[in-house]
Amino acid sequence: MYTSDSALRAFREARHTFIDGARIDMGQLATSLGVDRTSLFRWVGNRDRLLSEILWSLAVPTLDAAAAAAAPSGAARIVDVLDRFTADLIQAPYFRIFLTREPARALRLLTTTESDVQSRFVGRVTALIEHERRNGSFDPEPLSAEELARLLVRISESFTYADLISGETPDPVRARATFEYVLRPVALPTGDR
Template sequence: MSHRTEGKPPPTAPERDCTPPPSRDDLLELARARFRVDGLFEMRELADALGVSRATVYRWAGNRELLLGEVLWDLTGRTLAWARDQARGDGAPYLVEVFERFVVAVDESAPLRRFLLRDPELALRVLTSRHGVVQTRLVAAVRDMFRAAEERGSFRPAIDLDTLAYAAVRLGEAFVYSDVITGTDRDVRRAVDVLRLLLRGM
């Protein structure tokens, strides 16, 4: 004996959630967003917001210091790229203008200032350690900028580019973070003046 089903819609399978699971890219984006607002973040908070375990967050990021390094490098790299786009001319004047725009923007970064105030020891370790990604990548980016000017024939460095790039980055750090490092007032314009004299001497 058959059952009549006329007039009734056929059974349908339950809808599947097509949202992809969280990934490392989602973690980085969330960490960047939290940093822009608070100047810091906690790994547990990121895990809870993404709906994953803390073990997963640590597997993706390594640890909070490494994740902070990636977030700060993203901010730093974007700022340097903006400074390069805004600067005009070529040779030493162009390089000095890039440096000036960059250090002023970093000095005026509200999220970075909040980070430095909330945890100065951690901030300096992440920002200025030669073992961290921020300083290492920034030195490499500055060296590439100097090399490009040299290859265009508009800049003739008197010392090797590795040393010059490292010196420029450390110069910026010394003045931008002087209030945290030595307790003295910040004066990024002095850093620009010193770099201008350094490059003109070449």
Template sequence: MFTQPQPKGSATTLAPGAERAVRLVRKKLLAGERIDVNALAAELEIDRTTLFRWVGNRDQLTMRAILSITIPTLRQIIAEADGAGGVKIARIMGEYARVSVEAEWFTHWIKRDPERALRLLTSKASPLQQHVVGAIEQLLIDEAETGPVGTPLPVRDLAYLLLRILESFVYADLIVGDEPDWTKVEPAVAALLRL
């Protein structure tokens, strides 16, 4: 998992030229290659200005490619999770953490430029963080109807907190110098949800 392309017709569908650029960056990320905007433009047979017009700067292009991989991965994890209520939510968070830590391309990309990666992945402006918080928020709403969720926090706040728990274990090497440990995410989420 964590290698699937973004499905066509999604909310992040791009113009054909931009989609070609995102596909190329996705291919390079999955191969563990460095993203060089000049080389990308040359490979796409366009100039840098056209590439920037299509997809923005290198960080924006990289995040679009990462989103095109992680969105369907998270959707699949949610669709395949068993259980109900807080139990299901904890399992989903644990599984999402696992695939994040075990995706070699992802860890390789993070280790190449850790400060930039942490900023792109965890800042308030991060499209990845916004998407994942939104997905967790919807999951909390859906699962509150099927089983106990166990916390009085507003749904949006709880979704953000759950993602921060996941990030603290997945990006532990960048934050505090510890090894990433996805196995702690499910029990930590379960404890917060009072399961």
């Protein structure tokens, strides 16, 4: 995330533009801030980096809201968080506009292993799984928490970006059913709780 006042001002203006459903143009952004493009790039990096930061800044409160409304523990909690997050992304108008306007860029920024957004999302899901494991309410075995998180993130991506990947309609109901199928709770032996 950006720390200087200038970078934060540029980020906030770009984020507002994104939420309004408009395309972020670095030249226009520099002009609106009263600086040249070189200064803007020095503050926020290139357009892809700025978009990645904006996308993650919108994902965090969505994940936090999903966690706040989720079941209290176990596989049900993980399913709820992922279900609510995926459904919110599918329904967010500014997000759908971005995906429609720049599908190749969106997929690259959101779904590749080089993506800051995807790695952060995997990190959050890994932490959620680890928290439930430490509480004794979920066991990801035979996978590690990170391996399971990567699988769950890929499921989320498959349904969120279904229109771009396979030409199907994004479907939060099918996404939830898939999360439930993969995370079917397994009763832990009494001595392991």
